Amino acid sequence: xxADLQLNADxxxxxxxxxxxxxxxxxxxxxxxxxxxxxxxxxxxxxVPLLRGKAIFNLFFExxxxxxxxxxxxxxxxxxDVVNLNIGTSAQSKGETLLDTVANLSxxxxxxxxxxxxxxxxxxxxxxxxxxxxxxxxxxDGRCAHPTQGLLDMFTIRRHKGAFHNLTVAxxxxxxxxxxxxxxxxxxxxxxxxxxxxxxxxxxxxxxVDSLGVHVHYRMETGLKDCDVIIMLRLQNERMQGALLxxxxxxxxxxxxxxxKLKRAKPDAIVMHPGPMNRGVExxxxxxxxxxxxxxxxxxxxxxVRMAVMSxxxxxxxxxxxxx
Amino acid sequence: xxxxxxxxxxxxxxxxxDRTGDVCIAAGHIVALGETPADFHANQVIDxxxxxxxPGLVDLSVRLREPGFEYMATLETEMRAAAAGxxxxxxxxxxxxxxxxxxxxxxxxxxxxxxxPGPRVYPVxxxxxxxxxxxxxxxxxxxEAGCVAFSQADAxxxxxxxxxxxLEYAVTFDLPVWLRPQDPHLARGGVAHDGVVAARLGxxxxxxxxxxxxxxxxxxxxxxxxxxxxxxxxxxxxxxEMVRRAKHDGLRITCDVGVHHLHLSEMDLTDFDANCHLxxxxxxxxxxxxxxxxxxxxLVDAVxxxxxxxxDDAKELPFQEAEPxxxxxxxxxxxxxxxxxxxxxxxxQALDLITRRPARILGTQAGVLAVGRPADLCLFDPDxxxxxxxxxxxxxxxxxxFLGMEMIGQVKYTIIDGHVDFRRNNH
Numbered sequence: 088x089x090a091d092l093q094l095n096a097d098x099x100x101x102x103x104x105x106x107x108x109x110x111x112x113x114x115x116x117x118x119x120x121x122x123x124x125x126x127x128x129x130x131x132x133x134x135v136p137l138l139r140g141k142a143i144f145n146l147f148f149e150x151x152x153x154x155x156x157x158x159x160x161x162x163x164x165x166x167x168d169v170v171n172l173n174i175g176t177s178a179q180s181k182g183e184t185l186l187d188t189v190a191n192l193s194x195x196x197x198x199x200x201x202x203x204x205x206x207x208x209x210x211x212x213x214x215x216x217x218x219x220x221x222x223x224x225x226x227x228d229g230r231c232a233h234p235t236q237g238l239l240d241m242f243t244i245r246r247h248k249g250a251f252h253n254l255t256v257a258x259x260x261x262x263x264x265x266x267x268x269x270x271x272x273x274x275x276x277x278x279x280x281x282x283x284x285x286x287x288x289x290x291x292x293x294x295x296v297d298s299l300g301v302h303v304h305y306r307m308e309t310g311l312k313d314c315d316v317i318i319m320l321r322l323q324n325e326r327m328q329g330a331l332l333x334x335x336x337x338x339x340x341x342x343x344x345x346x347x348k349l350k351r352a353k354p355d356a357i358v359m360h361p362g363p364m365n366r367g368v369e370x371x372x373x374x375x376x377x378x379x380x381x382x383x384x385x386x387x388x389x390x391x392v393r394m395a396v397m398s399x400x401x402x403x404x405x406x407x408x409x410x411x
Numbered sequence: 412x413x414x415x416x417x418x419x420x421x422x423x424x425x426x427x428x429d430r431t432g433d434v435c436i437a438a439g440h441i442v443a444l445g446e447t448p449a450d451f452h453a454n455q456v457i458d459x460x461x462x463x464x465x466p467g468l469v470d471l472s473v474r475l476r477e478p479g480f481e482y483m484a485t486l487e488t489e490m491r492a493a494a495a496g497x498x499x500x501x502x503x504x505x506x507x508x509x510x511x512x513x514x515x516x517x518x519x520x521x522x523x524x525x526x527x528p529g530p531r532v533y534p535v536x537x538x539x540x541x542x543x544x545x546x547x548x549x550x551x552x553x554x555e556a557g558c559v560a561f562s563q564a565d566a567x568x569x570x571x572x573x574x575x576x577x578l579e580y581a582v583t584f585d586l587p588v589w590l591r592p593q594d595p596h597l598a599r600g601g602v603a604h605d606g607v608v609a610a611r612l613g614x615x616x617x618x619x620x621x622x623x624x625x626x627x628x629x630x631x632x633x634x635x636x637x638x639x640x641x642x643x644x645x646x647x648x649x650x651x652e653m654v655r656r657a658k659h660d661g662l663r664i665t666c667d668v669g670v671h672h673l674h675l676s677e678m679d680l681t682d683f684d685a686n687c688h689l690x691x692x693x694x695x696x697x698x699x700x701x702x703x704x705x706x707x708x709x710l711v712d713a714v715x716x717x718x719x720x721x722x723d724d725a726k727e728l729p730f731q732e733a734e735p736x737x738x739x740x741x742x743x744x745x746x747x748x749x750x751x752x753x754x755x756x757x758x759x760q761a762l763d764l765i766t767r768r769p770a771r772i773l774g775t776q777a778g779v780l781a782v783g784r785p786a787d788l789c790l791f792d793p794d795x796x797x798x799x800x801x802x803x804x805x806x807x808x809x810x811x812x813f814l815g816m817e818m819i820g821q822v823k824y825t826i827i828d829g830h831v832d833f834r835r836n837n838h
Contacts, residue, residue: 184724185728185729186727207729207731209729212727212729216727228729269611293609294618298607298610298611
């Protein structure tokens with residue numbers, strides 16, 4: 088059903104809500120398009136006119152600086168008009184419903200909504216109710232999905248490793264609460280990655296997580312063995328001590344990525360993190376800043392990937408390469 | 412008023428009666444069954460050719476939404492919906508606002524239901540004051556006012572000592588206590604079964620032990636106190652197995668399941684359909700199969716609609732923020748028939764689950780088609796297809812997971828206390 092909601096009748100992308108069920112050809116199309124946008128960022132004039140005259144609304148029902156900023160930069164580089172709305176502090180607190188907010192903004196001639204919401208499935212609900220010409224991009228919903236993050240991570244892996252079919256990838260940390268992890272896992276399995284592992288204490292793994300097509304490891308010692316890619320997840324402050332984990336210190340000792348633990352992975356392994364990092368909790372600074380780390384590249388690629396998604400959804404079909 | 416129902420397929424789950432014949436009704440009672448006496452002169456004749464004539468349905472959980480939730484539905488609309496569903500007796504849970512925790516509210520509810528035609532209404536009183544799980548209600552007085560049982564509805568009861576005292580106090584007056592087993596800590600914040608779909612969609616989960624841990628506590632306290640406990644809306648295979656052992660050990664308990672849980676599972680959540688946000692959550696396909704089998708086997712005593720009409724505004728929200736529940740009183744019969752067809756269960760056995768057996772739990776003599784009994788009847792066409800839609804449901808709540816789907820079996824007449832309370836237009 089979700090896949091139907093995301094695709095037009097001709098199989099092209101209409102909304103980007105989740106990577107779950109999205110065909111590999113769409114993922115690859117987005118990654119390929121993003122490649123062509125990398126060069127845009129390196130030019131003196133970092134703009135292409137693909138979305139000129141389009142109105143993009145950043146609808147953030149949950150606070151976020153980083154993701155909102157990268158979407159804003161991406162939209163502006165495509166020459167779109169961007170409106171940022173922090174709904175968490177306005178309409179909803181006045182009692183307006185989600186769909187009323189969306190209807191009001193639609194009446195302001197929006198072409199695209201970039202939605203961040205604390206509840207899983209909120210962008211799906213919006214996508215089901217918007218006019219046919221409006222596109223919805225999920226910028227993170229509850230624990231469900233963060234598809235552009237998942238895509239930029241795939242872009243990063245492809246850039247550094249070339250292909251997916253021979254990789255062992257480990258996702259480490261709070262998978263239970265992570266929309267990023269879910270999007271990464273769906274993308275990796277769709278793109279043909281033969282071994283995806285999750286590494287975390289049992290308290291931070293969803294029940295039946297293996298049904299997502301991953302191998303479960305509780306300990307880093309076994310989980311990191313011969314990995315090509317290690318993706319660290321952020322551990323939220325409020326989860327560092329309590330019933331899920333006893334303390335950040337114990338977490339770091341057993342699941343924090345250190346140079347010592349990294350030795351179990353392949354010598355050319357790359358280390359990723361969606362940010363923002365907790366240094367000394369999930370990752371040691373020596374690793375975060377070390378030669379295996381591609382964490383800052385992820386941020387750069389994130390803009391190209393978001394440009395690709397926006398232009399594929401709402402662009403006139405002009406290839407950015409033609410602009411170069 | 413004398414009514415002659417002619418040439419119907421008469422089914423009485425209690426006696427095993429299943430034959431074609433007539434039913435004669437006079438002064439609110441069934442006066443003849445099978446052949447019409449020569450001296451019976453009816454004011455009204457209903458041709459029941461092709462229809463099943465059975466006892467009126469008895470639904471153990473129908474929310475009328477009054478007092479307090481009139482923006483969701485009203486007593487009048489939901490009473491009409493119940494009658495359109497063939498229901499002639501219903502129990503309404505105490506989760507109103509204010510909750511049904513004092514005799515005055517029960518008097519008012521009874522007054523309101525007497526003013527409007529429709530099914531017989533049996534209020535279930537709150538077990539604790541304001542359903543807060545802290546202080547007992549005046550159960551004896553509430554029972555005198557008309558409460559047939561006491562429950563927490565879906566409110567939590569955290570303090571086990573209060574539960575023990577509530578059961579002991581109920582035993583004092585031999586009052587039944589209806590409990591839906593759910594551990595408040597294990598269920599906290601959850602909206603979906605802790606399984607593959609919650610893992611995939613990232614929905615906060617409620618594990619099966621939320622049911623089984625609470626169930627174990629209830630069973631132990633029921634054994635300790637000897638209270639008459641009815642277990643509401645079981646949702647898991649493990650829970651059903653515990654009930655099986657408890658019944659085998661001779662414990663005085665009964666249980667029901669919601670009719671939606673006979674057909675749906677966590678798999679129905681995959682597109683975030685808020686109409687599938689139910690309490691308890693739809694569990695795995697394995698759990699659903701266990702429920703279907705346990706109902707056929709007779710381990711489950713009754714099937715109810717757990718009718719919860721919800722206004723569109725409260726449903727058109729992200730799944731976890733949407734008000735839980737489904738409208739269902741008009742689907743109790745067709746969904747039970749669907750289960751029976753799929754499971755090869757005889758019609759009389761299926762009807763037993765929504766007539767005689769829930770009537771026993773309510774403590775009424777309803778649910779029987781026999782001479783001398785009150786004339787509460789349901790006449791339905793077992794082969795009539797119809798589509799569940801916003802227009803075809805009389806309930807103000809249009810929140811059904813089955814919207815747009817075809818049902819087979821439609822109520823044509825509902826007779827309550829010897830009067831035709833509902834008659835479908837197309838008949």
